[in-house]
């Protein structure tokens with residue numbers, strides 16, 4: 478039985494928080510764990526993996542793998558699969574992990590199952606996985622000669638095992654041409670020095686009810702007064718009123734501020750999953766029946782174009 482390949486996500490040699498959770502999941506499959514590290518920066522990580530039950534580390538190096546490049550990572554993994562004879566590949570269900578495994582699936586012409594929480598090998602394999610931003614739990618049967626799975630973040634812990642192993646480290650240089658790295662990280666720009674949407678203590682969000690890009694000016698003012706930032710719903714980004722970096726929700730940012738002020742937002746499930754970790758919620762909406770109004774700690778039934786300026790005035 479060949480070992481499960483576990484691609485460990487890292488950013489320039491810094492292992493991601495969820496990488497070792499994928500190792501814990503892979504160990505539960507009971508067929509040995511071979512870790513895969515891509516890029517020379519990752520080499521120092523290899524020596525630290527013994528306590529996690531890793532038997533072997535494949536270190537993939539190539540000049541096109543100097544930074545994250547999803548196509549090239551997928552291609553390199555496919556070549557490793559071919560020489561290792563592995564039948565199962567796993568990584569974390571992060572944006573990066575899902576993207577790389579999707580490339581691998583396309584190259585191997587195999588299905589990929591995302592955000593898996595448990596897997597029971599057999600004929601067929603029985604899997605559980607999280608869907609729809611955490612609002613749906615699904616049981617799946619997987620029939621494929623090669624199983625590709627990403628592990629739902631935080632569904633596993635990464636405990637060390639009692640007896641540490643000394644993993645064998647094997648270097649592998651794939652054959653990659655320029656086209657494999659046409660999508661790759663070439664620069665990193667910090668959009669928001671200091672407080673970001675994900676870390677702000679207060680988020681003042683606007684939805685369709687705001688009505689226009691200009692309509693966000695009072696929300697900006699209120700957010701600044703409270704030491705917070707502005708967020709929005711997807712309708713707002715779809716309309717081009719705010720950039721996608723401001724979007725809260727399943728396909729935006731998940732936030733957990735002390736206070737979330739939702740103005741003219743109905744509270745659709747895809748928005749709610751991104752806002753539900755807020756400690757207190759104030760909703761402002763003309764519709765008292767709106768989902769966000771029934772979920773909020775405080776609700777003001779009214780026109781946000783009147784309520785928000787009144788709030789600013791009161792704070793002044």
Ligand SMILES: Cc1cc2nc3c(=O)[nH]c(=O)nc-3n(C[C@H](O)[C@H](O)[C@H](O)COP(=O)(O)OP(=O)(O)OC[C@H]3O[C@@H](n4cnc5c(N)ncnc54)[C@H](O)[C@@H]3O)c2cc1C
Nearest residue numbers: 684685686710711726727728729741742743747748763781
């Ligand atoms: C796969 C998928 C992923 C998605 N991901 C996201 C996501 O990440 N984030 C997200 O937000 N959505 C997401 N959506 C879209 C989501 O389903 C909703 O369509 C969206 O959240 C609705 O935005 P909204 O609340 O601004 O608009 P609406 O649902 O139209 O609600 C507008 C609200 O404003 C109120 N209102 C109108 N005028 C005023 C006024 N003057 N004063 C006060 N209140 C007023 C109305 O009563 C209403 O409650 C996703 C959808 C899909 C299918």
